[in-house]
Amino acid sequence: MDAKAMFSFSYGLYVVSANDGENVGACLINTALQVTGDPLQVAITLNKQNHTTQVVKAAEHFTLTVVSKTADMPFIGRFGFKSSADVDKFEGITTKTSLLFDPYTPEHACAMVCCAVVNTIDLGTHVMFIGEVCDAERVSDEEPMTYAYYHSVLKGKTPPKASSYIEGEDPTKPVVPVSAPKHHFRCNICGYVYETTDEELPADFRCPVCGVGPENFTKID
Template structure:
């Protein structure tokens, strides 16, 4: 089966967040779809290992902030490549609290507040179906697409994202370049030479040791 065509499926980029008995969690997702206008109902797909999934299952409600193209890329690195179990992801960014849920309100167009209606177990992930019970629009800025995230922000999908694709390139890729990926934010660089020891990630500031050759 030719899986390359899956890359032509379009998505947006979102921050889903929740709170259960004072515990906050949030992560980046691209797998949000509106599934009915009545309700209205949406679905999201969350990896079972993501802490946000655990918290949503307990709280039975969550918020989705719609990321815009002007977002500080560090917000995507923090929410998409670290775990809420280990760090407070919200502390350096602006947020509002609705129904006890922290919602990032910088670099986002607005939010949907949702309550869980059904959860479908699909082995590695849970597909969470939810009713939108409230919304707020912050601005008219352009929402970020998954293509924009890859082509302009130059981020990639981490292992726990449903759209993750392992890279099978060896030393140099088919264009004769070395390819490195920052394991903190996913920034990808292709160069003719190996990366120097003092190289610093232009997206999240990580040191050279965070770059993995693909």
């Protein structure tokens, strides 16, 4: 079976957030869609290992923002390559509160949709939450970012926890001669550490995890 056939599916990019009264979770996803019109319902899919998944389960509601093409890799890295269990993803950016008291940011957003969870489906590695829309707002007239744009223009990568991730050769393990002196560069977006014998990263280098260029790396030794 050619699993790469799944690459023909079309996706967008979305930030899902929730507040259960004690914890706040927010993460970037690529699987969200309207599933019915009456009642108006939206389905999202989250990895079971995500902190945000547990917050949505406890809160029984979530808020979704549609990411626009104005988003850059630092914004995507903030929500896509860090955990809400470790950092406050809304620190330092414009933050609003939805009808159900979930935090969300209007920055780099086309629309906001606030939903109450009405059904949960166990998908093995992931959980699908089906929510009935309680509130919705058109945030801007910017064009929504597609996953194809994220890959082809921003050169972004698919995180292993994403529902569309296809397992293959691990690109995060560069081959470095054992006897050569080694230098390490840390990605400021996702935290990946690249090991190389070169003193500097080449201009066309891309992070194998999140796809950013050498300008987003810091030499650590």
